[in-house]
């Protein structure tokens with residue numbers, strides 16, 4: 001299907017200034033021409049012809065931290081622990097649809113029980129279900145005592161961890177995820193995997209050509225993960241200046257998932273939290289914002305991720321994540337790049353997606369409003385194209 005979007009304001013995601021009134025022509029799923037409408041090459045193929053006047057065209061957005069098998073909401077943890085294999089699978093179908101309708105055309109699924117996310121990634125790619133282009137981790141790994149063992153796969157030794165990672169690679173994982181930190185019952189943080197296991201995990205993933213992400217909610221564990229050469233710090237609720245400087249130097253990505261705390265706070269206001277839960281939440285939210293500001297000041301590469309489904313955050317609200325990043329000091333243009341070009345770099349799909357350029361996949365979103373002056377305009381999705389096919 002060929003199509004053209006005429007006279008649109010183009011924000012191409014490369015960091016260039018927006019261009020007024022250009023036309024973008026799509027052929028065979030790929031952007032094949034960008035320029036002034038009067039210069040557009042004629043074609044004999046019937047095209048879907050969209051008048052883009054008054055609209056902004058941005059690259060398809062990328063959410064680097066989702067769990068499609070979960071819905072989010074206040075009972076997200078109970079559901080992640082209690083839902084059956086079949087329920088997870090059915091929920092993932094709906095959540096993939098929600099994500100793509102919100103303009104998310106690529107995503108990482110960073111952990112699912114039974115590794116259902118690998119199946120989901122394969123079936124969105126094959127077209128059996130509608131959803132973003134997904135890179136999935138399979139199950140994620142930790143040492144005992146970090147998370148409930150039913151949520152992640154608990155490994156007792158470094159040798160077991162390496163075997164588990166190899167199993168995920170064999171089953172088709174496109175990335176690997178480990179948990180580098182945990183909390184003791186009294187709330188103290190601890191570095192759960194430690195340098196030796198982190199080194200082995202990074203080596204195993206990299207030898208297979210895969211990137212590796214680390215779940216990090218602690219100062220020490222985050223630093224150990226970065227030192228071991230992890231590709232992305234997920235959550236990063238507690239990052240000190242030294243770790244941020246090291247991340248900037250090494251090019252380690254930060255996926256801040258600020259929606260996690262925001263969603264819990266908003267839903268908690270409706271459904272009630274105990275005083276202890278409220279105090280704990282306020283502290284974590286504050287730390288998350290401080291860590292984000294530290295990373296931003298240090299020049300750390302930041303990729304947007306919502307933790308939809310793995311926390312009370314829901315699928316389809318990447319706009320909220322970007323609003324939170326802007327509220328914490330990022331410019332709207334940089335926030336948009338974190339959800340497009342930077343996400344593509346972290347996923348390793350920068351040759352396919354992340355910017356609107358001739359020769360790339362036509363993953364694009366038409367927005368009614370200007371996200372560069374009001375990032376919240378990203379809630380107003382008017383059309384979504386995935387590899388040139390209009391899906392909304």
Ligand SMILES: [Zn+2]
Pocket residue numbers: 065066067110307310
């Ligand atoms: Zn998560």
